[in-house]
Amino acid sequence: MKNKNKIIEKKLKNISNPVILELGVNRGRSTKRFLDHINFNGGKLFSIDIKDCSQAIENKNWNFFQCNDLHTDKILEKFPDLKNGIDVLFIDSYHDPNHVRNLLFNWFYYVKKNGLIFLDDTESYLYRIKKNLILSIVNDA
16 A cells, blocks of 8 residues: 555656545545645545545645436536546546446546556455455456
């Protein structure tokens, strides 16, 4: 986990005023890391979650929308800035392989040339250790 965060932070340093689209918020751990970067370096963070995560973080630079992350048109209507291009696409919502593939198909068009796409929670080893068979199988897929 620490290595993943260091990689993302290092990559973000090379992008001035990044536009970040975060799919999946939950308790806001990644959201906070992105906002820490934006608060210091500039940029915009747009976060989407099917659950109401609006209370996860309080920050004037945070743009949250409760919506299914597959509803690209609704999201673009709410956040038209995304149409101009996304520097970082961070996918950490529903980890079903079909869902992730559909997200990639839907959002890839908006990722800028040389933009970054990160998929979170794709390693099944941790779930095997915890004896969570279902999540282990899903992540292996």
